[in-house]
Amino acid sequence: MRQSTLFSSTLRESPADAEAASHKLLLRAGYIRQLAAGVYAYLPLGLRVLGKLERIVREEMDRAGAQELLMPALQPAELWRASGRYDVYGPELIRLKDRQEREFALGPTHEEVVAELFRNEISSYRRLPVTVYQVQTKYRDERRPRFGLLRGREFLMKDAYSFDASWEGLDASYRGMYEAYLRIFERCGLRFRAVEADAGAIGGEGGSHEFMALADIGEDTIVACTHCAQAANVERAASGIDRQPADGGGSTTLEKRRTPNVRTIEQLSRFLGAAPSRLMKTLVYAADGEPVAVLVRGDHEVNEIKLKRSLGVERLELADAATVEAVTGAPVGFAGPVGLPIPVFVDDAVARMPSGVVGGNEADMHWIGVVPGRDFPVERTGDVRNAAEGETCPHCREGELRFHRGIEVGHVFKLGTKYSAAGGATVADAEGKETPVIMGCYGIGISRLLAAVAEQRHDERGLAWPASIAPYRAHIVPVAMRDETQRSLAEAMYATLLRHGVEALLDDRDERAGVKFADSELIGVPVRIVVGKHAAEGNVEWVDRATGERTVVPKEEALARLIGNDESFR
Template identity: 55%
Template sequence: MLVSQLLNPTLREVPAEAEVISHQLMLRAGLIRKSASGFYTYLPLGLKVLKKIEAIVREEMDAKGGQEVLMPIMQPAELWKESGRWDVYGAELFRLKDRHNREFCLGPTHEEIITDLVRGEIRSYKQLPMLLYQIQNKYRDERRPRFGLMRGREFVMKDLYSFDRDEAGLHESYQKMYDAYCRIFSRCGLTFRPVEADAGAIGGTGGTHEFMVLADSGENAVVHCSGCDYAANMEKSECRPQVIDDSSPEGKSKLVSTPGVKTIENLSEFLAVPKSATIKSLLYQGDDKIFLVLIRGDRTLNEIKLNNTLGGFVSLQLASSELVLQTLGCEPGYVGPVGAPDGLLVVADQEVPLMKRAACGANKPDHHYVDVVPGKDIRIDKVLDLRMVEPGEACLKCGAPLKEARGIEVGQVFKLGTKYSKALGANFLDENGVEKSCVMGCYGVGVSRTIAAAIEQNHDDNGIIWPMPIAPYHCIIVPTSNKDSLVVETAEKLYQELKHLRVEVILDDRDERAGVKFKDADLVGYPIRVTLGSKTLANGQVELKERKSGETYLVRVEDLSQEVKTRIEKALQC
């Protein structure tokens, strides 16, 4: 490919619309252009990267026995009504009507369509397991589409659905996909971690991992163990309760005056005790239920754990001031557990019962209790793991300290169970002729999102640093002069040589200054740059530069092509 013949409009300025670095760089490097909020056109180089990731995904799905199909993007409402999702899926679902007023949606996912397909075709256990996948556009009407391909409204996903005879089969399919996903992101040249994740509202029989590309800018916090392979989304990570050493005898609770003290910070200062000696009391409303949540003052409540352990509310939030006043007779800053009304459910994080004495709110303005003994002075109805894990804590598996990292979710594997097969009647006859529901799993890779994640992880001030396997081209040749015929001719000769060696090479044949070419090459992020200057070439040499390390090497012209090929092959094998 010649740069002069490529639609690759690079930009020097950072576009105002782009907040995150991957979005900025994709616009600046001429990989995408916006067509509407959340909708993008892939320009030639952007599409090349997309197709490289798609090809890797496809190979790994095929290797695990996945069969590729292609389902419609437009889906009839009838199927979504059968599964029960038409009414519960919120504003993120794009809905439309056809000319006959029949309702459709644009698929954010394809459980309904695939289950409808399979129920028509599967009869016997002999046909299972069946793994079907597609690579296709998905739609999600985000409230605030932004961050470019990181959170668009139209995006490319690979979604595979597994159909098994039983849980054991599902477990096997799940493991296959887990392994395939590890291979996919390794082959893309990305640093990633599979982390235990929250099954959330999708339901299913539990068991789900997210695949996180690690990057400081990642929107997800994850913890991983320094001693074993444990890693989890922070939202999901289980906690080991920590005991605070305190050998003094139990005290006797008493009410004290704490004028103006409304927060844990204030209380800790005012009483001159560590925050870990206080209890945070939070009144929550989950749908139409009200409950009091207790957690140590130095900890952060994990609302996702709270919601999951209490059974999954559609809406879960801190109670309003009015509700606090009505329930406990005070304003939110003074909420406490002592003398909680009989009917009010009191749930405590597992560290609370381990406290010997604690300070807490008194449901009375400007007063707190001190020397409260949980379990004695405070009624606790349920003890649960409700807090956010913290870096440095001991791993639950091996005891080594946990580390924190930021990640971008690019894949998820998920055990669905029989939710959809039961709703839609995707059944089979087992060995004994008994009708059973298929046990399903679903497995997604955000293909377009992976491009953005790769850039978040691999860039510097000058631009993108593509990992070799997903670079739009592996090598760019930059002649620094268009007048020196030796430079021009050698550039053309090396270009032909490399093409002949099947190297993905691009030649910057534009009539531009060398500086402009260098800037563009760095911005677009080709892994290898070959520079031809009049002086070095007079000595029979060209410069080879690695984008990642920034290192440069002088190479004899006659050795260049083989040297480039060898470096690429080495990088692709990693």
């Protein structure tokens, strides 16, 4: 590509709307342009990177035995009604009507469609297992699109679906995809971690893993052990073992204390001179509409996903102030389990406390010396809080739990029969009996992956792509196009690279050296070949974008390195 004819141009300043590094740089370097909130156009440079990512994904999917197909983004509402998700999915599902007032949705995912296809194509267990995949644009009307490509409303996704006759078969299919994902993210030059995950709205009975790109801007928190391989999304991670001594030393004599205007844990801690870990927090939730109380230690946070799972309910939200006051008979801030007329669920860490301080269910009053079980009935105990940093790993009991931020670039699920049962996707088993097929689903956010790599591979000057996904392999930069020696050498090298199938970008613009170098570093092609003052001797500069390392080499050597082994430099 001749840079003089490149469609996009670089921006000297970041557009004011951009916040994330990847967003700013992708805009400035001319990879993407925004069209609406969470909706982006890919300019030629951006599309090249996207294409590279797609190719890697396709190669690994094919290698894992998956077959590519393409399903429609426009999907009849009936399909979504049948699975029960038309209403459950909520406003994130973009709904529209055709001229006949027939209802459609723009696909945020394709479990329904693929189950429908399967139902009509395959009816015998003898044709299993089978896995299909597609690379396709998805639509999700996010409440809050942000950070450019990291959370868009229209985005490119690879989704795959496996069909098996048995759970053992699903395990094998899942393992195959999991391993393909490891290869894909490695090939993309991503620093990532595979973690245990919660299956969320996509649901299903089996396990689930997320592939997290490590980045501070990530919206997910990963809980990882310093000693063993255990790592999980905080949504799912088992709480660690607390270093806190179990005997505590607090009074176990139940006693009511006047605590005027003390509503928060912080205030209570200060008022009583007791650490938050000696206090108990009572939260009232509406669980499928029914009020329940949850008790966690003052220094802990309720994990609503774990709580939801533990309660076995569909909907869970904090009760509103009116409900709290009706249930406790006290203003918000004084709720406590003693004498509470609703079921009380107790976190494991609270259950281990010899005694604690709780709200009095009466304005300006708290109980101290409260013992769970003795002073109030415990409906059930369980792990319903977030793991905390620094706790001992509950798995190996050796290491410490550490938190990391991550961007979810891939997610694999064992779905089981949730969609096949609803969609009538069954096969005849060996006895000729119809049974729902066992499904898995596997997603990679390709456009998000692009942004995640940009998030990890950049410096103050611009992007620095890994060779495997860079828009070009080499950026040929003649310092002065007017110098005939430089110009003809640069042109000759460019032609040679193209002839050997090496993608090259030639900066043939009549710009000053500073402009060319700055643009080159912004665009981030892995290798820059500077054709300058050494051109007369047939030498060029080889500049590594990522390290900044520069060496003067004969032009033949530079060409040989680029043509000979494409993958050898990074």
